[in-house]
Amino acid sequence: MGYVVRRLLQTLPTIAAILVIAFLMVQLAPGDAVDALAGGGGDEAYYDYLRSYLQLDRPLPEQFLSYAGHLLRGDMSISFVQGGRPVAELIAQRLPATLLLISTALLIATAGGLVLGSLAARRPFGAFDMGITTTALVSYSLPAFWLAQLALITLAFRLGLFPVQGMTDARADYTGLAHYLDVGRHLVLPALVLATSDLALVTRVTRAGLVQELDRDYVRTAKGLGLRERDVVVRHALPNALLPVVTVIGNRIGLLFTVTVVVETVFGWPGLGTLLLQAAQTRDRPLLLGMMLVVAAFVTLANLATDLIYAWIDPRIRFD
């Protein structure tokens, strides 16, 4: 427990540094939110009014301190552009969709990768293994947004198996179970596309680890004792091959948050990715900063979770 608290405290300076850098960068950029809000060539007096209303006419350190002060009180300030709504509210509105997408993708990648990797490792360099390894290598190299388009062209447009856009069917107003089914149907394609490269990676790492483990003496002993092959793999070899898999998955969570930006764009998924693009295009500083913070926090938590899972899987690892 003390370890968890200390790890969380250690991340504060990093997050603070990211915040300062992002703040300065938004400031250094040519043009400001007022241009984006009101367009160019308008009434100067109105611009000045907007600037003082958004407090953009104050000195930079004062702006930053005021922002940081609000932040410490749990207030992410209000969006410049999106109708002056609180940033926290905007993010909270979009976050569940993104988390749903990312966690589904993670689940697919982890479960699928473990199964495929184990199957491939049973006969290394056999036909099945070569097929899986090659497919994994190729799919790891495909850009997610292109894969998304291919999935749309073939599975959604041609075959009509899946809905094309969004998270729910806008024409039908489902409630209860029907609503969940509707979301599930919309979720399949984006989650699969988002999962693809991680699925490939987890498969490769699982296979490689298992191939090494299955060659060890204890596995021979277990087989000699007459255990079924499935039990040998699942109960003895797999847990030992799991550590690199956990590392890989933990490292990829940050990447998932970025890949989801493009995947959400293709599928019109109403998550953080599309909000981030709007914020970048309109120079909405509070919104951009807020999103950087939230994503940084999630990545940090994911890293912490990775380390804790480590200790849980491998009792030799202890934190103090």
Place this chain on the structure above:
Amino acid sequence: MVRRFLRSPSGVFGGALFLVVAVVALLAGTIAPGDPLASAGASLQSPSLDHVMGTDNFGRDLFRAVVHGTRTSMTVVAAVVAMSLVIGMVVGMVSGYVGGVVDSVLMRVTEMFQSVPRFFLAILVVGLFGSGLDNLVLLLGLTSWDLLARVVRAESLSLRKREFVDAARSMGASPVRILLRHILPNVLPSAVVVASLLGSRVILIEAALAFIGLGDPNAVSLGSLLDNAQQFLSVAWWMSAFPGIAIAVAVLGLNLMGDAVNDLLNPLSVTAARPRRSYKGVLAPAK
């Protein structure tokens, strides 16, 4: 080293793919002459003998666009990789060879760059400072050298204890000379591996940025071709298929090449894992 690389079938295949992409990029003007942004006939034609990859919604020839887009991608890759190689190798070699305080300071800085969410930063920078390729190259070149520096540092660390380096030092060679003449040639192979994997990441980032509309509007990019294809997915599959294949081929080639060289340098790596033929050789326990 080279001979062993040539014996790895996937490495050779990857190298061949990359070679094709590089030649296309270098000879873009000869292979597909003409302005890739100019119209070349009726719009949305499916692939035919006149237009092997079809035309897009503006009537532009897609083959020409893909060839020139490949050139754009590879230009960005070459510039970013060159910048990262210079920074990463200098930081890594100095850090590993000099050691001490210099090493710890440089490595802390490297770790900082490692935790930078690159794509987010790229969206910020390009979205705010304008979408010229120069901005993108600068940003990626200045922030992508972390892994290179770490790998090169590890190599230099072991090299500085070797006899030939001791010999050079005892003969009065200056540190700069030792770094350039003795350390540099020996860290170069691993640096090239990391650089090729970095190259494949850069292609993807450049394409992704162009795809979400943050690419350079004055250059044809494979990513922006895909962005353009998005609205015509149901009527013109070729607009999406061919630029995507071009990206995939380039990325796959670089990945395969990097993997193959990596297997040579590190027989215990993920991709190289294969069963031991005999129980005589003792392998270090996998972590």
